[in-house]
Amino acid sequence: MFSYPPIDEEILNLIRSREEFIVIGHVSPDGDCLSSQMAMNTLLLKMGKTTTMANAGPFERSEIAHLRADFLEHIDAELYQRNPLVIIVDCSAPERISYLAEEIEGLTTIVFDHHSSGEQFGTYRYIVPRSVSTTLIIMQLYKALDVEISQEIAEHLFFGFATDSGFFRFINAYRGETLRLAAELVDLGVSPNVMSDRMTGGKSFGYVKYLGKLIDRSESLLNGKLMVSSSCLADKDAYITTDKPSDSLYAMLLSVQGVEVVMFFKELEGGKTEIGFRSSHQSNVDVGALAEQFGGGGHKKAAGATVDQDIKIVRKLLIEAVERLLKA
Numbered sequence: 067m068f069s070y071p072p073i074d075e076e077i078l079n080l081i082r083s084r085e086e087f088i089v090i091g092h093v094s095p096d097g098d099c100l101s102s103q104m105a106m107n108t109l110l111l112k113m114g115k116t117t118t119m120a121n122a123g124p125f126e127r128s129e130i131a132h133l134r135a136d137f138l139e140h141i142d143a144e145l146y147q148r149n150p151l152v153i154i155v156d157c158s159a160p161e162r163i164s165y166l167a168e169e170i171e172g173l174t175t176i177v178f179d180h181h182s183s184g185e186q187f188g189t190y191r192y193i194v195p196r197s198v199s200t201t202l203i204i205m206q207l208y209k210a211l212d213v214e215i216s217q218e219i220a221e222h223l224f225f226g227f228a229t230d231s232g233f234f235r236f237i238n239a240y241r242g243e244t245l246r247l248a249a250e251l252v253d254l255g256v257s258p259n260v261m262s263d264r265m266t267g268g269k270s271f272g273y274v275k276y277l278g279k280l281i282d283r284s285e286s287l288l289n290g291k292l293m294v295s296s297s298c299l300a301d302k303d304a305y306i307t308t309d310k311p312s313d314s315l316y317a318m319l320l321s322v323q324g325v326e327v328v329m330f331f332k333e334l335e336g337g338k339t340e341i342g343f344r345s346s347h348q349s350n351v352d353v354g355a356l357a358e359q360f361g362g363g364g365h366k367k368a369a370g371a372t373v374d375q376d377i378k379i380v381r382k383l384l385i386e387a388v389e390r391l392l393k394a
């Protein structure tokens with residue numbers, strides 16, 4: 067049976083002894099990242115610390131757009147000179163925090179994360195690859211520092227867990243501890259019903275049309291083992307593309323018989339391409355390792371990368387890479 071390893075006393079004492087903090091999460095923040103940042107920030111506030119959150123964004127998705135104001139876009143010189151302790155959550159590599167990595171260079175950092183790929187970075191680390199979400203790691207920190215988990219915090223912790231577990235769907239056998247942690251949060255006043263509505267509801271019609279278009283555009287390749295779809299810049303004139311349909315898209319494409327890998331390519335401004343990767347439960351393909359080869363990162367079954375190359379070139383390179391992996 068799995069249990070979370072204890073957090074180093076050195077890390078706990080460092081947090082206890084410092085006065086000022088910055089809490090940073092990854093670019094294109096998802097539910098786990100933002101919830102981890104907010105839960106971490108509140109933990110520090112409850113300990114009487116001075117703290118700010120920072121994220122390079124973008125915050126374009128409608129359900130998170132209102133949060134932009136709560137997160138700094140840059141670490142200014144004044145803040146840097148006060149030598150804050152930097153907490154980085156839900157990040158597998160320094161590139162995942164974009165330009166903020168340069169802005170915090172030289173400051174002491176602690177990384178709390180659950181990714182299995184990526185380089186070792188940060189002055190101190192508490193990495194638990196088997197944790198379903200980073201929020202459940204932050205929950206361990208609340209317990210270790212003996213800070214009360216209010217209903218509001220419990221909702222943040224549950225929301226990140228629900229995001230990364232596909233609302234319980236990605237949890238495997240013998241992982242009862244994860245359900246017990248979820249049960250603790252429910253006993254603290256979280257309604258899974260309300261959380262589910264918050265996660266899946268409130269979508270615009272334009273979003274649903276966009277999702278339909280991406281499914282319509284999808285292609286079955288490599289004898290049905292790979293499914294690929296893509297979004298071009300012109301899509302934003304015809305659809306609402308700020309709401310990422312990726313989770314629903316991956317679920318639909320992975321449900322096709324025989325599919326092992328799904329890739330979603332999104333053309334960005336300036337000739338860049340964003341790639342989302344998923345692999346099926348039965349597949350041996352490690353998409354986290356694949357994404358890493360392209361400067362990204364993630365997990366064995368879910369990963370992402372952003373590359374400075376044209377969508378057509380990236381698409382071709384990655385289809386070839388998946389073909390090699392499937393033959394291996």
Ligand SMILES: [Mn+2]
Pocket residue numbers: 098099156180199200230
């Ligand atoms: Mn995560």
